Amino acid sequence: MPQCKSKPEPAPHRAAASLASQEPPDLQALGEPAFLQPKELTPELPNQRLVVVLDPGHGAKDNPGNTSCYCIAEQDFTLALAYDLEAVLDELGGFDVVLSRRGSELVSYADRVALAERLQADAFISLHSDIRGQAKLWRPDGTADCKWSEEAPGFSVLFSDEALPRMVAARRSLGSELAKGLLAAEFSPYGGKEYLNLYESDAAAAGLFVDRHEAKKRVFVLRKPTVPSIIIETHNALDPREASRWEDVDVRRAFALAVAEGLSQFRRGLSESK
Template identity: 45%
Template structure:
């Protein structure tokens, strides 16, 4: 589709130095010299291979009712396979794999019942997906996609196999539509913000939206959250049509080699699923769990 929490690990401060020297004071030996202040250790930034991700245990408020989540693996109807990744995988296949993994992990928590929009080899019309979610009385409609951003160049991913590549705009985004009235509009944006907050807190990078100008408007207080601003008549059906809270999660930039590689790893799927689970609880609950701060890079983590 187009375009744990860290704290500084500070050393103990050096002893105070008198404002003026004391006469005849003995010179300090090498062993008595004040050690240099330790600089905070830097952590690699997402999507580096060693960038830290955190899968936090799910926190559920008392009395939380099991929620029905309609999980849509983006694209996959007729000839619409979405983008083609930096390693020449279609978005439809990639997102089906991610959706199947996420569905299994959400249900394993015991707090969600999940229905997938499609299975391998099955084509389901997009309007059918919306009507299925509504008739099932879903508490949320979550559609998974990957982005294709910026000006890409061809490269040879494998001998004789050329794909597009663009390594400068990684990150996730959560999209929603304000093309409805309250209370549904408020429920949509609450869900979008809850999901984005938890995905960011897990260590994923929120996309800055540089290629979204004129298409989506960023939320100034919630990194990674964007509202649909396509021209009327061109706005995203999966965002505006469902009569249940609906969002699209752009999981990553499919043309970024490092980020695409991270989304093949089990640790990425595990951290993503834990973040989505908590984001759903936060976004669909009357008493959400305390908000987690966004993960930071550049300082050492202390658990």
């Protein structure tokens, strides 16, 4: 399934014999060394402070998220990324950043949304990674079987249009400005092929998608908050090129600066529309 999992995937247990027929990825041939080389933007900071709730996706009860091609739990990736993003936004100034969870604490999604609403946050940004594409197995550390795929790399930004028009406009603006920031920093947008019937491409920016799950399966943190909320799926966690690059401190810094730029543009749009 391409969408972000709300339930943990079972650990892949396959007989060793089944691995023999599957070649590990040739990272050199896939272009791994040159893959994902974003540039650092110089964001123009907002003229008013922005209250931003950063939500490291998953880390709720029985919900560690997906498992990457290096068998890393999504909840661990998103938490580490949130710390790095928080540090850069604090360093830049202009943002009051609050994380929805820290350390090993388990926090329900309802509590995270309640936190953002209590703070009257300007933006609620939920960080995730996706899993997409036909998966194969490999053993990157020689012991655990992990799934990998090179089929569907790229970032996506998700929002919901299930709300009154004013809130939908705010969510779309937040999502499109963040997507534009990532595009300006030369992160590659995901095309959306595997999102069929789940998310629909939005014309406001490449990489921006609107939730099209059937009514009862729509994403809670997208449709529920009464403050503007979006999800950033940073990359395809099954893609070893992306998963390794996203561990790089320079890629994370470029991401944080792109988010800062997107938030600043979002704030500017809000000021102009008043």
